[in-house]
Amino acid sequence: MSNLKVVVTDYEYSTLKYEEEVLAQIGVSLVPAQCKTEEELIEACKDADGLLNQYAQLTPRVIQALDRCKVIGRYGVGINTVDLAAATEKGICVVNVPDYCMDEVSDHAMALLLACVRKTVLMNNEVKKGNWDYKVSVPVYRLRGKNLGLISFGRIAQTLAKKAQAFGLNLLVFDPYIPDAVAEQFGVKKVSLEELLQTSDFISVHAPLNAETEHLLGEKEFKMMKKSAFIINTGRGPVIDEEALVKALQEGWIAGAGLDVLEIEPVRSESPLLKMDNVILNPHVAWYSEEAGTDLQIKAAQGVAEVLQGYYPRNLVNKEIKGKVNLKERP
Known part of the structure; x- marks a missing residue:
């Protein structure tokens, strides 16, 4: 040899x-x-x-x-x-x-979710600007008892599910390719994409990128979401129509986003996402340790x-x- x-x-x-x-x-x-x-x-x-x-x-x-x-x-x-x-x-x-990187990406998704919900990045930035006032974060809602929707339920999402359940979150899953037995094993509820979008307080995207998933989430889907909902993406950027996401954030269809991946990377200097206080951006780093x-x-x-x-x-x-x-x- x-x-x-x-x-x-x-x-x-x-x-x-x-x-x-x-x-x-x-x-x-x-x-x-x-x-x-x-x-x-x-x-x-x-x-x-x-x-x-x-x-x-x-x-x-x-x-x-x-x-x-x-x-x-x-x-x-x-x-x-x-x-x-x-x-x-x-x-x-x-x-x-x-x-x-199952642990790394699931940890990062959870970190982005917590940062969005508790608004830690926003408050950090305000404190460093000299503004010592918790009211800049209003409103913040309790995590326990809320619904976390997972789009795709592969190994990383399954790892995240266990961690999210420890925070008292209810788990909804959209993944037409997993058997019911897998959902039962992890204690999650399989639902349609429409039901997931309408009932989730937070959505974490883990779908692979292919012809079926590109721009899976666009204007129609964002309009289905709760106005108080946050979306997290540590999967593939083009699964989300970025132009539609910007519009959803600007017009208040959803509350905010935690994005480790974008449709175009690196982020464009003119991207409106860079100026939004309700958006956390990371440089495609969730995989790293x-x-x-x-x-x-x-x-x-x-x-x-x-x-x-x-x-x-x-x-x-x-x-x-x-x-x-x-x-x-x-x-």
Whole structure:
């Protein structure tokens, strides 16, 4: 196996020592690259046995040029940088890290929710301007007994549900793809999107970005929400129609927002959101902790290593590839 190599298409980590350690154990070399264009990707990766990918777009043209590649490992949960259909057709396994930053993102969602409800950022800013007056925060309502609506109920939202229940929140979930048994297991109520919007005091968005979810929340949806409701987004920015959100905030359809992700990142300097006291903005940082970053690098490399050792990986994304490639199940 000593002639095998894995190319890192692009990365923003300070070190790749974790990937190197994982792959060195099976005699595979790691080749770092910083590709931005299709041409750079094709040149760097055409003879790679495996890829590790962060942000570079692995288009059908790039994937078609991969002559030896058996596996693409994605740094993260989402695989929006990889053309999954092209990879499957080419016989390439795609792996991700589905349990990446579950605690970090759920903690961050809860932090944004609490900051919105208790108006801590607003009061901090007022105090620093010399205004020692709690009345700038009026009204603040008790958290316990209120309804938190979760849009999508994957691993991160499930982790958040447990934390939110400790605060005495009732949990509503819109996710047509989860079985009733999962909702029962976590003590949440499955509802339609319309019911969630109409009855939730707070809404936390966790939906992946795809054709079905892009602009899932627009003017129609914001008008359904309570005027006292806050919306939190630590998922994907384009799930919310940002123009509609701005209008909803300006016209008082909803009370405020805590946003870690935006439709266009970084935030535009002319964005009205920057001037709104009822909006908290973070720079797409909910995923971050030192431990989460290390875990991600190790687990992405482990997924690649599993395939290069001849096994179906534990975190195989394109499961339809099973039986079409020469791999075996792990013992």
